[in-house]
Amino acid sequence: MPRRRSASRILLVSSSHRLLLFKIHYKAGALAGRSYWATPGGGLRGDESFEAAAARELYEETGLDVQSVGRCIARKEFLWKMPDEEHVLAVEKYYVVYACAEHCSTARWSAQERDVVCEIRWWSENELMASTEEILPPDLPILFGKALLMSPYQSG
Template identity: 60%
Template sequence: MPKKRLAARLLVISPSNRLLLFKVQFQAGVLAGTTYWATPGGKLREEESFEAAAVRELYEETGFETPSVGRCIAHKEFLWQMPEGEHVLAVEHFFAVHTGGEQYSCAQWSDREREAVCEVRWWSSTELAACHEEVFPHDLNNLFVTALLIAQGEP
């Protein structure tokens, strides 16, 4: 059984109901040539909760600040290959965060993020549904719609 990699992922939603995604493109290593769109987020630090990691990752990857991220809207577990080649069991909790605008910042990005992220874009649900590129998770548009319904007070 591979080791677990715990991560918090963020559905960052603008006032115009658009979702922030990063296009990841690996230039070297075992994943060289691999490209996909994904939400901001990342690995939990030692003894950090999923919620605390989500708040931290939100700031580090987008510049948006929030005191809390609310409840987890999705939990996913799947086998994943890391850029160094290691296979892990990815355990990810997804949180929806609504922003006051679309002005994100990459000032806090790590060197690794600067190397791997080749594009940042806000997506509507319609644009995401029509996307022919790889998007992770594969049911991201469903999660996005769920987050929008939750924001409107629907279950």
């Protein structure tokens, strides 16, 4: 049975109704050559809660400091191959956070993040739906649609 790897993922939605995604591209190791787009987020540390990990990861990966990430809008379990070739049972919870500005600071990124993230982009719902690139999770356009329906920002 593979090791369980718990992680929090964040749908960061701007007041312009766009979603922040990172393009991950592995240059070496077991995943060399693989590229995909994904939300900010990462693994839990020690006995950290999913919510605390989401807030920490959001701060580390974007510079946005929040007190709370709200409720979980999705939970996923799947087998995943890590860059070091270890196969894990990934358990991910997804949270929505709304940002006033489309800003992303890389100041607190780890060396690994600097190595694998090759692009940062804010996506509209239409751009996400029309993309032919791999985007994870595969149902992210549906989750983004839910996040937009919950948005505190006025439509317009």
